[in-house]
Amino acid sequence: MIAAALFERSLNHLLRQSPGASEVLRRHYGRSVRFDLAVTQFDFRIADDGYFSEAVVDVPDAVIRPTASLLARLPFFGREALRDADYSGDSAVLHSLDQVFRSLEWDAEADLAPLVGDIAAHRLAAAGHDALHTLQHSARALGQNASEYLLEEAELMARKVDVARFNRAVDTLADDVARLEARLAQLEKARQ
């Protein structure tokens, strides 16, 4: 009960903060959307004002399932990671949902302002943004360092270009062996 209400509130809050998002969804008034999170699922209907409303749904018009890849990429790539979700159902609804999700923008500063004041909210939001940016940068750097170690130092993995070069060398060797076999066969024939 709590999770569904929290999900609904958060989603609608983001829609409210993203100009034009609810207008896009309003076109699909009455259609149902299921967020299938494996352990639980949340069913919503698009209300006449273009927001999500928790509902009783037997067969949803659209189903969205987060994938492992989405969960892994979400903290670092934000909205871009939503592309990794598994979408199925009515293509028109899904197209609008994709359009809406890409436009969602959380205005943390606006939410913090009534609690801590405008200046503190601005500084907190900026600090949060910087922290997230640093985290993303660190994660990318860590990933690059790890791949460099595996490629160059430990040589546990091969670079694409090296694999291609190796494949070409194998092809050349196979051709040379074939030619040598043919030559040997010819010499054998001449001796007889």
Add this chain to the structure above:
Amino acid sequence: MDKTTHFGYQQVAESEKAAKVAEVFHSVAARYDLMNDLMSAGLHRLWKRFTVAQAGLRPGMKVLDVAGGTADLTRLFLKEVGETGQVFLTDINFSMLREGRDRMLNEGRTPPTVQCDGERLPFPSDYFDCVSVAFGLRNMTHKDQALAEMNRVLKPGGRLLVLEFSKVWKPLEPAYDVYSFKLLPLMGKLVAQDAGSYQYLAESIRMHPGQDELKTMMETAGFAKVSYHNLTAGVVALHKGFKV
């Protein structure tokens, strides 16, 4: 012969229960909020905020607060539905409703205020986005009829929220009994000069259906996807259901 029903631990004629409940609330209306704060140590405010958070309200929606009394929920609902929405404050008891109406007026708000019986709601069918009844269903004589009425006035897809005392977690029962039957009437006597009404409160809580029974009653009344959430170890439970 008139059918009987419970009034606390007493059996009374069905036709008499409403008047007896009315007496209780006439007696406690003036000190109702103070007693609520004392009895629950302020927790009733959190329970009500939790209820409103589950309502999924947005600006422009219409809400019916059944047995709204001193308008605790109405004022929270009003914040959610904004200027374009509407919240109807209703109660069968005039003394309680007057407290709620005056409080709203003092805050500069004038929600529609209607004295009516929760078992016969004077509203059209399919009208409200949300109906709530907080600490009121317990006092109704025909709970099934009241739930059916709430279902009728809800729009399809609308939700009913029932906040009510419920069955407390078993290990806490002895302590809860001592609190309910010894301390509550004493507090009632000292603060509201009315021990009897608070004795009724404790008894009516014990006679009210438990979490699963109420869930079944809501399903029987036509609600779907009925779920409940225990608050404070089951002292109170919030039931939520949808009209299909």
